[in-house]
Amino acid sequence: MHQMNDLRRIDLNLLVILDALLSEQHVTRAAERLHLSQPAVSHALARLRDLLGDPLLVRGGAGLVPTPRALELMAPLAEALAQVQALLAPRGFDAATTQRRFRLAMSDYGAAIVLPGLIRTLRHEAPGIDLQISHGSSREGMLDAVLNGDVDVAVGVFPELPHELRSTPLFEEHYACLLDRDSLSLDGVLDLRSYLSRPHVLLEMRGSGTPEIERALTALRERRRVALSLPHWSVAPQLISGTDLILTVASRGLHDIDDHSLIIVPPPFQIPSFSFVLVWHTRRSGDQALNWLNERIVSASNQR
Known part of the structure; x- marks a missing residue:
């Protein structure tokens, strides 16, 4: 009964805000990402600190630094939100009728390998899906864009990934x-x-x-x-x-x-040799349209 009372005190929106705060480590950037006011995010952080009995984020440098407790929460929180997203996602994804825009980060080389086959597939199977391609200035920049939600997926060479991100290999290159x-x-x-x-x-x-x-x-x-x-x-x-x-x-x-x-x-x-991979955030794992697109990216990469 005590656990049930604790759960009733937790608003799911608070967990979404916590996820943004832990990723951004900055109240203003988290607010901008969530389209909320800075006072609203600050108030939510105060509630989270009270609920969890931990400061969660403390002042350090130009932003906020996660406490050890916050670091423990990052991975399970991202996975939990992804599961909730999957639970609430509409059933019966239909590529032929979906209207979506996806943002992909890749190098000029990655675009040459992936895009020709991918575009042919989209025009044939999913004409309502649009793509916005950005050219990452660095590997770190592309990964940051995925972490921040600025892009949906990144394609490239990423020997090391933050624990919030997942990857699937596209091909081995020499x-x-x-x-x-x-x-x-x-x-x-x-x-x-x-x-x-x-x-x-x-x-x-x-x-x-x-x-x-x-x-x-x-x-x-x-x-x-x-x-x-x-x-x-x-x-x-x-x-x-x-x-x-x-x-x-x-x-x-x-x-x-x-x-x-x-x-x-x-x-x-x-x-x-090195592995060329596709990277996305764990919080997007329940997005059926993105999962479909990721599968098509893998297929397009293997056509070369």
Whole structure:
């Protein structure tokens, strides 16, 4: 009976506010995320502190810092809210009639791999679903966007995930080198000495695995000269033809290159492969439309 009385004191909205506060660690940002006033969120935090007998969030730096009790609550709270969302979600999701807009974060490379097949599927099976694509400035930025609810899912290379996020693998990727055919030696082999002596194009797409190349060279105590650094993929292959430049990138991005003056060869040193994954927040696990979209993203990624 005592437990039942405690449950009656807890408003489900308080748990939603607590989840936002623990994610944002800032009252104003939590209020903006929930479309509530700052005083309303502050009042809710005071009620939560009283109900749970813990400060939950204390002043620290530019925001609020979770207490040990709050850290214990984060994962089970997110899972509980996801279960409630699933319980209350409308049954019988129909892709053909659903009207939704989803926000996806991905690199230029990720878009090239995922979007062609995904868009064809949506236009055929779910014409009412619209997509808004954003280009994450970094892996951390894309994950923060998922945590904050600014995007629904992120696609990229994420070796480490916050415990509030879940992921599913899309494919395993490895590296290849693109260079002008006439600039390669007669035996068609790119050796390490030649690789290091030539200038390189660097794609600084932080969602596509680029740092792994530099780490592999550092392990060999070697460095390459970067003659050109680009933030996007689309123009890079056009810059290689007729030059001595080398482009080392994830191999799937080279599949559609139709230029006989270019050649694709393996790197002359070991670069670890990496997993390309789809990431979403646990609180969205009960969203049938998002689950459907995630399944289509997986299928589209395997079409390449």
